[in-house]
Amino acid sequence: MKIAISGSNGLIGTELKQYLENNGEKVTTIVRNPTQKGILWNPENEDINLDLLEGFDCIINLNGKKIDNLLPISNNYEIKKSRISSTKTLSVSISKLKYPPKVFLSASGFGYYGDRGNENLTEKSTPGKGFLSQLAMEWENSATSYIPSNSNTRIILMRFGFVLSKNGGILPRLNVLGNLGLGKMFGNGFQFWPWISMEDTISGIYHVLRSPVLNGPVNFVAPQQTTNKEFMKIFTKYSKKFCFLPIPKFLISNFSTETTKKTLLNSTKMLPEKLISSDFKFNFDTLEKTFEKYY
Numbered sequence: 001m002k003i004a005i006s007g008s009n010g011l012i013g014t015e016l017k018q019y020l021e022n023n024g025e026k027v028t029t030i031v032r033n034p035t036q037k038g039i040l041w042n043p044e045n046e047d048i049n050l051d052l053l054e055g056f057d058c059i060i061n062l063n064g065k066k067i068d069n070l071l072p073i074s075n076n077y078e079i080k081k082s083r084i085s086s087t088k089t090l091s092v093s094i095s096k097l098k099y100p101p102k103v104f105l106s107a108s109g110f111g112y113y114g115d116r117g118n119e120n121l122t123e124k125s126t127p128g129k130g131f132l133s134q135l136a137m138e139w140e141n142s143a144t145s146y147i148p149s150n151s152n153t154r155i156i157l158m159r160f161g162f163v164l165s166k167n168g169g170i171l172p173r174l175n176v177l178g179n180l181g182l183g184k185m186f187g188n189g190f191q192f193w194p195w196i197s198m199e200d201t202i203s204g205i206y207h208v209l210r211s212p213v214l215n216g217p218v219n220f221v222a223p224q225q226t227t228n229k230e231f232m233k234i235f236t237k238y239s240k241k242f243c244f245l246p247i248p249k250f251l252i253s254n255f256s257t258e259t260t261k262k263t264l265l266n267s268t269k270m271l272p273e274k275l276i277s278s279d280f281k282f283n284f285d286t287l288e289k290t291f292e293k294y295y
Contacts, residue, residue, distance in 0.1 A: 002055065003209075004039065006030040006086060007062030007107070011168040012160075012201060016060070019202045028056070030090075043086035048093055055099045058209055061090050061106040061143070083107075083135065087142040094153060095146045103209055105156045106143035108217070110194045112136035112159055115266040118192070122273040123159075123217040132262050140217070154215050156208050161194030161221035161270060163201050166294050174232075178241025187249040189229030191267035194221040197284035207280045214278055221270045224286045228264075231287065238291035 003020055007013040008029040020027050029038035030048070041048035043063065053059070063086035087106055094100050113121045114128015127133045140157045147153055162170050177183040196204070201220055208214050226234075236243045252261050272280075284290040 001025045001057040001209075002028070003058045003060065004028045004030055004053065004056045004101075005060045005062065006041075006043075006090065007064070008038075010062055011165060012107075012163060012198075012205075013062045015165075015198055015202050016062070016205060019206065023206070041089065043089040046085070046089045046092065048089055050093055050096055053093055054097055056101045058103040058105065059090060059094065059101045060205070060209075061087055061104070063087070064107060064139075083139045084142045087139060088146065091143050091146040095148065095151070100147075100151065100153050102152065103154045103156065104143070104147070105158055105205065105209060106140070108136050108140050108143075108157045108159045110159055110161050110219075110221070110268045110270055111263065111266075112140070112217075113268050113270065115191075115262070116269065117267050118269060121219075121268065121270045123219055124273075128266075130262060131259060132266070154212065156215060157217040158205065158208070159217055159219050159270070160201070161196050161219075161268075163198055163220075164195055164290055164294070165198035167198075171294070174235060175239065175241065177247070178236070178239060178243045181242055182245050182247055183232055183241070183243040184236075184246040185229045185232055186247050186252060187228070187265045189227060189232070189246070191228050191265055192225055192269040193228050193231050194219075194268050194270040195226065195231070195287070196220050196222050197290045200282050200284055203283070204275060204280060207275070207278070211278050214274055218274045219270045219272045220275070221272050222282060222285055222287075222290075223272055223276065225269050225271070226287060234287045234291060238288075238295040240295070 003025050008017050017027050030041055031038040039052045064083040111132030112127055114133040127137050144155055164171055204220055
């Protein structure tokens with residue numbers, strides 16, 4: 001297959017590109033830097049060469065500013081702009097192609113569901129409330145609204161949980177907190193943290209790409225639903241970090257953005273219903289298996 005990827009230098013994109021090439025796929029990157037090899041674009045200006053996008057079997061959009069930082073380094077406007085402008089640029093471009101891709105995979109996040117307590121959340125669940133939910137809805141709409149409904153392009157909205165990796169994302173930040181003795185729990189610890197290993201994220205994307213029965217939103221989370229308190233207990237055991245001090249809600253509120261606070265404290269009990277029903281096999285279906293490999 002011929003596959004184009006935006007965000008190929010990010011945490012997921014770097015691993016995905018290597019995985020696809022190892023499986024014999026031809027990968028082209030969509031890049032901002034003119035010194036890099038690939039299709040040059042400027043998503044803020046919705047600028048990309050349509051001729052160079054013609055004839056791909058699949059286009060994957062992983063572009064977007066991080067929101068899971070534990071310190072306030074970005075604002076809501078930057079987060080929103082980075083996601084929606086890049087997704088809209090690709091979606092509008094696909095709608096104009098003579099030979100559009102068979103599949104368009106676009107990133108989204110668990111913020112779509114909002115703060116839902118113990119409610120089991122599948123791809124059929126309604127969106128939540130607040131900035132993160134609104135952001136995810138607009139993000140997803142920018143992927144679907146510009147491609148005609150009668151198009152032959154299958155659209156997948158990848159709703160990622162916390163992607164666990166030794167190389168980036170939330171785990172290195174938890175390692176830093178653990179070295180300080182912090183992180184027994186965040187807030188009261190009762191909130192569900194949706195998570196998935198990097199390995200299952202990458203193989204899951206490849207599975208979805210090659211599964212024509214799948215379309216629309218897909219929850220990229222492990223089948224094990226875990227509260228923050230349980231998550232940190234297992235993390236402490238395998239990382240051998242002495243996380244004995246909880247991080248209270250007021251501390252998170254005072255030293256992080258509202259977006260980061262909601263990301264860490266909202267309860268999102270996501271189920272990977274579509275992945276399971278399409279016979280995807282998780283290699284790391286529990287945190288114990290995941291952290292045993294990572295630590």
